[in-house]
Amino acid sequence: MNKKPQLQDRFLTLLVYGSVISVSWVLFLVLFDICVTGGGSLNLEFLFSEPTSAGRTGGIAPILMSTLFILLITMMVSLPLGLGSAILLSEFSSEEKLFGRLVRRSLDVLAGVPSICFGLFGNAFFCKRLGLGFSILSGGLTLACMVLPILIRSTEEGFRSVPKEYRLSAAALGLSRISTLWHLLLPAAIPGFLVGFVLGVGRALAETAALIFTSGYVDRFPRSLMDSGRALSIHIYDLSMNISGGDENAYRSAFVLVVLLLVINFSASWVSERWLKRKIVLS
Amino acid sequence: MIEKDFNTQAFESRSQCCDPQTQIETRDLTLSYKGKPAFKNINLTINRGCITAVVGPSGCGKTSFLNCLNRLSDLMPHCEVSGEVLFDSKNIHEKKYDVGLLRRRVGMIFQKPNPFPLSIKKNLLFPLKEHGVRDPKEAEAIMEQVLMHVGLWNEVKDRLDAAALSLSGGQQQRLCIARALALKPEVLLMDEPCSALDPISGSKVEGLITQLQGAYTIVIVTHNLAQAKRIANFAALFWFQEEAGVLVEQGTALQIFDSSKNEITRAYIQGVRG
Numbered sequence A: 001m002n003k004k005p006q007l008q009d010r011f012l013t014l015l016v017y018g019s020v021i022s023v024s025w026v027l028f029l030v031l032f033d034i035c036v037t038g039g040g041s042l043n044l045e046f047l048f049s050e051p052t053s054a055g056r057t058g059g060i061a062p063i064l065m066s067t068l069f070i071l072l073i074t075m076m077v078s079l080p081l082g083l084g085s086a087i088l089l090s091e092f093s094s095e096e097k098l099f100g101r102l103v104r105r106s107l108d109v110l111a112g113v114p115s116i117c118f119g120l121f122g123n124a125f126f127c128k129r130l131g132l133g134f135s136i137l138s139g140g141l142t143l144a145c146m147v148l149p150i151l152i153r154s155t156e157e158g159f160r161s162v163p164k165e166y167r168l169s170a171a172a173l174g175l176s177r178i179s180t181l182w183h184l185l186l187p188a189a190i191p192g193f194l195v196g197f198v199l200g201v202g203r204a205l206a207e208t209a210a211l212i213f214t215s216g217y218v219d220r221f222p223r224s225l226m227d228s229g230r231a232l233s234i235h236i237y238d239l240s241m242n243i244s245g246g247d248e249n250a251y252r253s254a255f256v257l258v259v260l261l262l263v264i265n266f267s268a269s270w271v272s273e274r275w276l277k278r279k280i281v282l283s
Numbered sequence B: 001m002i003e004k005d006f007n008t009q010a011f012e013s014r015s016q017c018c019d020p021q022t023q024i025e026t027r028d029l030t031l032s033y034k035g036k037p038a039f040k041n042i043n044l045t046i047n048r049g050c051i052t053a054v055v056g057p058s059g060c061g062k063t064s065f066l067n068c069l070n071r072l073s074d075l076m077p078h079c080e081v082s083g084e085v086l087f088d089s090k091n092i093h094e095k096k097y098d099v100g101l102l103r104r105r106v107g108m109i110f111q112k113p114n115p116f117p118l119s120i121k122k123n124l125l126f127p128l129k130e131h132g133v134r135d136p137k138e139a140e141a142i143m144e145q146v147l148m149h150v151g152l153w154n155e156v157k158d159r160l161d162a163a164a165l166s167l168s169g170g171q172q173q174r175l176c177i178a179r180a181l182a183l184k185p186e187v188l189l190m191d192e193p194c195s196a197l198d199p200i201s202g203s204k205v206e207g208l209i210t211q212l213q214g215a216y217t218i219v220i221v222t223h224n225l226a227q228a229k230r231i232a233n234f235a236a237l238f239w240f241q242e243e244a245g246v247l248v249e250q251g252t253a254l255q256i257f258d259s260s261k262n263e264i265t266r267a268y269i270q271g272v273r274g
């Protein structure tokens, strides 16, 4: 046997591993930094008390609350709309029709629009035009607009990845479109939906630019959805950029944000997996 | 709605098709994809309780033809059908014809076994429920009967909750046949039902099809002429003419396979044989 292919093989393996390590190393470093600096000094007190001295001391209770409310509104608006649009695009409009092409193209463009543009739009439309003012509601709605394109497209992909045979055999058995959709297509499309959800939540939780103009940065407890409220990522931004001596709490908040993201992702996949198990038996 | 008492007697009585009665008749049936005809002017008669084999070279529109008989052609993009398909003397391609009911009366078996990604049990119960069998006891009784009838009961009775996709290909195909039978159809359309199976599973399915003869009107597309000759009462040969499928000859299996006067038919049958 000749030796050359083996050497090439080794080299390629090294290259592949090398690139994986160099990428994950950065991620690991960031997480490590946040966990050690932020997680090390975290206590429950921090989660359940109000910020004092502009956030340098005290906790993040009201901020967590605002964040969760904003997220809740975002999801309540975007999940049903996203699912509905994805079903319309994948099941009721053909690949070539102008309508579908137009909608898909616009969504792809929207998905790439910088968040600051969504912020300005939200400010002009929700805050001013609809008179919602700087409020958690405006923020949530703006984020919903931002999250929708990704959510719709990945859910649509989920529906499209369901084999055509299921649709044909269901139709050949005289099953209605609705029950085919509900009992066969939807469970099979859930993974795509989940990807969209996770990406969407990630984007929403990480957002600062779109929220500064819409939900504002008041760090008191919100009394209603019409109140302004500060999101966690804005809090971190404010502490680390504008407030001297805020670094320690910025780190702690960042740690909370990361944990929050992980908890949401894991519980989403847990719920959907259980649901999937009940609805469908794969392989 | 499905009749309450699931009639097993029908399975046992097997007429020999000595007194053929027309059940389905196509009149000048033409189908085109994007304006290009896949087959043209097909006038075919299908008799009640008999097995009609449709044979012909690849791409001459046999699958497309079957799709017209249960209006699955409605689902194909850019597909246009003209002409008539008379099912018990009513044109099923009329707009107001009840497609859901049609597809319950005309079952279909595909070339590739395609059970739903559900449990074995749900594969049978789900369509039954959708067709109005609400009583679980009744549905399970039907399930047991059809599974027995396709010879699958003993193989799966202990694992009805297992995934249907965990069955072997042959078992999956028989499950699909059971799923179609559960709805009590009158007609079964089979598109090369054995060609994706190994010879042993294939012959099991073939045996099953012969058992169904008499109780059901069966239209079977197959490339296996020996099989067609073994099981069919009637046969039809599709062929190309100007890049579109046409019906060259139809008649009893004996006429087509053994004593055809038609040049093309004889050439095709000998060609495949020799």
Ligand SMILES: Nc1ncnc2c1ncn2[C@@H]1O[C@H](COP(=O)(O)OP(=O)(O)OP(=O)(O)O)[C@@H](O)[C@H]1O
Pocket (backbone or CB within 6 Å): B033, B038, B057, B058, B059, B060, B061, B062, B063, B064, B065, B076, B077
């Ligand atoms: N969905 C479709 N869209 C466009 N053209 C199609 C479609 N399905 C089939 N055709 C074309 O129609 C013609 C007939 O196809 P069909 O599948 O009916 O042939 P067939 O006789 O079943 O062939 P085979 O024996 O290989 O299964 C072929 O030329 C095929 O390319």
Ligand SMILES: [Mg+2]
Pocket (backbone or CB within 6 Å): B062, B063, B064, B191
């Ligand atoms: Mg075919």
